[in-house]
Structure formats: C-alpha cells, structure tokens
C-alpha cells in the first residue's frame with residue numbers, strides 16, 4: 001500500500017464525515033448525532049446514524065457502518081485506495097506514489113471531460129442569446145430569462161461543425177469532444193460532426209455540479225424529439241436525475257415531485273414549485289429511485305396522463321415502492337402534461353393537485369377501475385380478485401374495511417365477496433412464506449440472547465469510554481490487558497487503543513477503523529461505537545473492569561485446569577502441583 005499511516009490519518013481527519021455524507025443525502029440533527037434514510041437498504045423511518053464526535057456512521061436497520069472512507073467505498077462503489085484518493089482530492093491533499101497512476105489518469109480524464117462539457121454549455125448558452133428564434137421558442141413556452149439562466153439552457157446551431165470548430169479553436173481535439181459526447185462519427189471513417197444540431201440544449205448536471213451530458217430538444221415536429229448524449233466515461237443513463245442538483249439544496253425537503261420532461265420540471269420551478277425533478281425519459285431505474293430516496297422519502301409522480309405516461313407511472317411506482325419510498329401520484333386531466341397544466345390553470349390549481357394526490361393503493365385501484373368493465377360477470381370477478389390482491393398489503397383491518405366498503409358501494413359488489421377473496425389470498429400466504437419468517441425470527445432472538453451477555457456489554461462500554469477520554473483509557477489499560485476481551489473484534493480494537501496509549505496518542509473511533517483490515521470488522525466496529533456513553537456508565541467503569549477481570553480469571557482457571565490434568569496424566573507431579581497452586585491463587589480472586 002502506498003498510503004502511509006500518517007497520510008491516511010490526515011485524509012480521514014480532514015474529511016468531516018457529516019460534511020461528506022450530507023453531500024449524498026439528507027441528514028437531520030438528532031441530539032448529538034445526525035440521522036437519515038439509509039442509502040443502502042429500503043426503509044421508511046431513518047435508522048442511519050452519523051456521529052460527528054466519533055466520525056462514524058452506522059445503520060441500525062441493515063448493519064452497515066464505518067468511517068468516512070467506508071461510506072465512500074460503498075456509495076461510490078470504490079475500493080479502499082480509490083476511496084482514499086477520492087477523499088484526498090476532495091480536501092486538496094496530494095497523494096504521491098506510482099501505483100495509483102491509473103486512477104490519477106482516470107480522474108484527470110474525467111475532469112477534462114467535465115471541463116469540455118462546461119465549455120460546450122457556455123457555447124450553447126451564448127448561441128441562445130444570439131439566436132432570436134430559439135429564444136423566442138422558449139419565451140413562447142412561457143420561460144423567463146431568469147429560469148433559462150438558472151437551468152443553463154442553450155441552443156445548438158443548425159450546423160454540422162459549429163461545436164467542432166469552437167472546440168478546435170479552444171484547443172480541444174475532435175477525439176476528445178467525441179469522448180465527451182458532443183460530436184458523432186461516421187462509422188466508416190474518422191469524420192466527426194456535431195451531434196446536436198438546431199436543438200434547445202438542456203445541460204444535465206450531477207450532484208457535485210459537473211455538466212455530465214446534454215439533452216437536446218427540437219423546436220418543431222422533426223424526430224427524434226429528444227436527443228441525449230451517449231453513454232460516456234462521465235455519463236451513464238439511468239444513474240442521474242435532472243434537476244436533483246438544485247432540489248438537493250432545499251432544506252427540510254418533505255417530498256420530491258418527479259415529472260417526465262425537462263420543460264415540465266423547469267416550468268414548475270418557474271412557478272415556485274422547487275422540489276421538482278425530471279426522470280430523463282420514462283424508464284425509471286432502481287438507481288434513480290435510490291438517488292431520490294437519499295433526499296426525500298415521499299416521492300410524488302406527475303407523469304403525463306396518456307397511456308404511455310400511465311404505464312410509465314405504474315412501472316416507476318413499482319420500482320420506488322420496492323426501494324421503500326412512500327409513493328404518491330398526481331393525476332393530471334386527460335391529455336395534459338404538468339407544464340401545460342400549470343400554465344393554463346395556474347399555481348393554485350397545481351397546488352391543489354399536489355394536495356389531492358393519490359396514495360399508491362388508490363392509484364392502483366383507480367387504474368383497475370379504468371381497465372375493467374364491471375358490467376360483465378368476468379369483469380366483476382376480475383375486479384374483486386385484483387382489488388383483494390391490492391388491499392392485501394395493508395396492515396390495518398380498519399383501513400381494509402374502509403376500502404372494501406367504499407368500493408363495494410361504488411362498484412355495486414357484495415362486501416362479502418371481496419372479504420372472501422382477501423381471506424383466500426391470506427391463507428395462501430400463511431401456509432407458504434410466512435412460516436419461514438417465524439422460524440427465522442426465533443433464530444435471531446436466540447442468537448441475540450447469546451450475544452448480549454453482561455460481559456460483552458462491559459467490553460463495548462469500556463471501548464467507548466476509551467475513545468472519549470484519554471485519561472480514563474490509560475487507567476483502564478493499567479488494570480486490564482487487550483486479551484482480557486473475549487470477543488475477537490473487541491480484542492482487536494482494544495489492542496489498537498492500547499498501542500496508541502503507549503505511543504501517547506489520542507485516538508478517535510474513525511481512526512481505529514483505519515487499522516482494521518476487512519469490511520466485516522469495520523462493520524462490527526461501527527456497531528460497537530454506535531452506543532452512547534452516559535454519566536451512569538462512567539460511574540460503572542470499575543464494575544465493567546471487574547467483569548472483564550472476572551471473565552479473564554474464569555478463562556485462565558479453565559486453561560490451567562486442563563493443563564494440570566495433562567501433566568497429571570503423564571505423571572509429571574511437580575508441574576501439576578505448581579499449576580494447582582496457581583489455580584488456587586486465582587480461585588481466591590474469583591468472586
């Protein structure tokens with residue numbers, strides 16, 4: 001490894017964990033810590049904790065945890081050295097060494113491509129301001145100069161080589177501009193030409209503020225209506241959400257509205273609805289769902305009301321639901337998109353739509369109603385079956401009852417019939433999967449009982465006290481040794497702390513993790529340091545120490561007894577007597 005221990009410490013120290021993590025997700029203060037919705041598992045209530053004092057994160061839901069480097073490894077899908085490079089760069093620490101040449105080159109390339117795209121964005125923006133027809137098009141669609149500027153909209157000239165020439169004049173080769181996705185190439189030769197011609201340009205900006213791609217829209221009926229940048233080293237489709245770079249800055253974000261098109265998003269922003277993003281095409285991906293969930297748990301979909309929009313809505317809903325989001329749907333009148341709606345009906349009307357948005361269940365039933373003809377028997381049977389399968393996810397009997405009452409009345413169907421169907425599905429569930437769950441749960445409780453013994457608690461408490469207070473740490477390790485710790489991970493941590501005490505250094509939990517080799521240990525350490533030390537714990541230090549000593553004595557007696565018996569059997573009386581004395585001494589200390 002080419003990172004010295006000092007360098008790693010410096011990198012970890014300079015990257016405050018709360019700063020770093022809040023660049024990726026919404027964190028709220030709770031007591032001394034910060035909490036948020038875990039980006040690594042599906043959840044509706046926050047169990048992801050970040051401790052600024054300990055410089056650690058830990059999720060009580062899925063058990064992931066570690067220091068700032070662990071977080072970057074997980075979220076950016078990097079390995080350990082890559083994460084250190086990433087963090088070093090973030091705070092301007094220069095990392096020397098030869099083994100990271102490849103990584104350095106990758107970063108250099110990426111930065112160059114960001115720069116090229118930024119240049120292009122500026123070029124397109126200037127074009128727009130010089131081209132009255134393109135500007136007129138946007139102004140006719142009701143966009144203000146301010147909002148055009150805020151989203152950095154632009155225009156690509158009706159030409160095969162304007163961006164090519166512009167890049168050339170600025171020292172950017174056609175190969176590079178091609179790599180950035182700005183130029184296209186004929187398949188049979190190296191003839192480069194402008195990819196975007198005579199289009200309104202929408203820069204796509206990532207969460208760090210880099211221009212990573214463009215969307216281009218025609219101003220007439222020509223096709224394709226939308227043309228996007230191809231996949232490049234800095235842009236992969238389905239991993240980005242248009243406008244999230246702006247939305248993520250909103251404090252106390254309650255929900256995010258997702259629309260289909262760029263103009264829909266921009267138009268709503270102009271009316272002051274700032275929590276709007278566009279999904280960049282109708283195919284909603286899991287990555288996009290996870291990205292959204294980092295910032296808000298409630299996601300409101302406002303897709304077009306045409307058939308394609310509805311199908312896309314249902315698919316998007318399923319994906320968001322799977323990621324644990326609380327999903328709602330805004331229902332637009334037939335044939336309208338959000339942009340048209342707000343321009344014709346105004347802000348108040350749109351806010352009303354938001355207020356009256358449908359829950360996922362309601363939306364599913366609404367769709368079912370649209371697609372079944374209850375005038376026929378087949379239609380009725382289908383409706384009852386599907387309604388039951390929609391309602392089965394509800395936990396509350398009162399809620400189920402309310403739905404059944406409502407729809408039996410509305411659709412003129414017997415309540416009993418719906419209940420029967422519901423019970424049929426329930427029976428299937430309990431005879432199948434659920435039994436497994438019950439067994440699993442018992443196992444977990446048994447394991448927990450085994451693990452949570454008084455000694456283990458004492459071990460964890462002592463380790464936490466050590467990282468809080470250097471004097472107490474010294475005092476503790478004057479009375480016990482690291483091998484008094486019974487659990488292997490606790491022992492490892494105790495060894496690290498003990499070593500640092502001897503070196504006269506104070507050590508934070510975040511730094512301890514640097515010294516652990518694998519992911520499993522990191523996770524366990526983060527869990528250990530996720531507990532808080534109270535005043536009462538400080539009063540109990542001596543009794544914790546005593547617990548460890550007692551456990552150590554017990555273990556020692558066991559070992560010595562075994563040895564003594566071995567010597568006795570081979571007839572070495574002296575040795576076995578010696579051990580016997582030792583055991584008796586230990587027995588005196590035992591309480």
Ligand SMILES: [Zn+2]
Nearest residue numbers: 038041059062
């Ligand atoms: Zn989690």
